[in-house]
Amino acid sequence: DAGITQSPRHKVTETGTPVTLRCHQTENHRYMYWYRQDPGHGLRLIHYSYGVKDTDKGEVSDGYSVSRSKTEDFLLTLESATSSQTSVYFCAISEWGTGGTYEQYFGPGTRLTVT
């Protein structure tokens, strides 16, 4: 987890409220990712970024938006939280490896509960 922090680590919120999760890295890696992890589904990509202000959608992007205004910060926003977004959210970073290997390094996770 060194070099990657996520905040908050735990959050309980009500349906319909906006929520922003923050990922901060000190590694100066170009690529940043947001995943959600749910029982029976493994790890699924929500959004990712390949540079400042450069982002793209992942497999489960509906209901989520992201922003990256600085290399070190990648924000995930739930505009109007729903119970189906109760999950554990992980941020990951990577850099261009030899031959495009992209090993990823993960943060400690944020447990989000939407009531």
Added chain:
Amino acid sequence: SQQGEEDPQALSIQEGENATMNCSYKTSINNLQWYRQNSGRGLVHLILIRSNEREKHSGRLRVTLDTSKKSSSLLITASRAADTASYFCATAQSGYSTLTFGKGTMLLVSP
């Protein structure tokens, strides 16, 4: 949809035994990676094998890749209780900066 699928979903062994987990995938890949996740923690990168490699070792870990069968295996030799964790395979396709993860194998190593 998931690219990689691990098998078995759960594995229970005794300390000192070997543990083998398998991963199957659907499309051509640039490389395949294995990660470990301890309960309540983030994933940790274990080992990467490129599409032109057939076998790779790292300590007590041995990974094989068969691109003709689109499958990989992770062998942990002489397992320890500390190896108890979930193990995920992830595939990387050429030209893409993302990984696709499987659902994982839960390994329990009993003392």
